[in-house]
Amino acid sequence: MAHPRPRREEFHIAIICALPLEYDAAALAFDEIWHEERDGFESTLADYNIYKTGRIGRQNAALMLLPGIGKANAAGVTASLRSFYTELKLAVLTGICGGVPYPESDTEILLGDVAVSKRVVQYDLGRQYPGGFVRKDTVDDNLGRPSKDIRYPRHTPWSE
Structure with missing residues (x-):
């Protein structure tokens, strides 16, 4: 049964993908998609953004495809x-994990596995010297601690 299209304020989850392959795969998780009507609901988002809105279980979600790979593209789409x-409470960057390190020999990572990080490390903030790149790694240089809702997801509305 189709659910009525929600208001913008009723969306609490955003899923962001960098590659079309990831975007198409993430769209398969939706139980219902509302983007087809193009009735002006998303028209205030920049026209170059590719997006869908829909429902996953009981949660309304927005799915966005970045216009390209990189932090600037991710920041622009996230701001939009x-x-x-x-009323977004959670934004997830999802994909094929091109940056997953090789696991130890007793750990196997397979297609479809879900890897969730405990923290975000900005690996490219630093200075380039003739002898190599030196990453800034003081407390002031690094990203802040995630919110309690992210660290303990079982107690959030989207975990129902």
């Missing part, structure tokens, strides 16, 4: 999402 969907 936050200004349009003002």
Whole structure:
């Protein structure tokens, strides 16, 4: 049964993908997709953004495809999402994990496995010297601690 299309304020989850392959795969997780009508609901988002809105279980979610790989593209899309969907509680960057390190010999990572990080490390913040790159790694240089809702997801509305 189709659910009525929710208001913008009723979206709490955003899923962001860098590659079309990831975007298409993430869209398969949706139980219902509302983007087809193009009735102006998303029209205030920049036209170059590729997006779908829909429902996963009981949660309304927005799915976005970045216009390209990189932090600048991710920051631009995220800012657009936050200004349009003002009640977002969780934004997830999902993909094929091109950056997953090789696991130890007793650990196997397979297609379809879900890897969730405990923290975010900005690996490219630093200075390039003639002898190599030196990453800034003081407390002031690094990203802040994730919110309690992220660290303990069982107690959040989207874990129901």
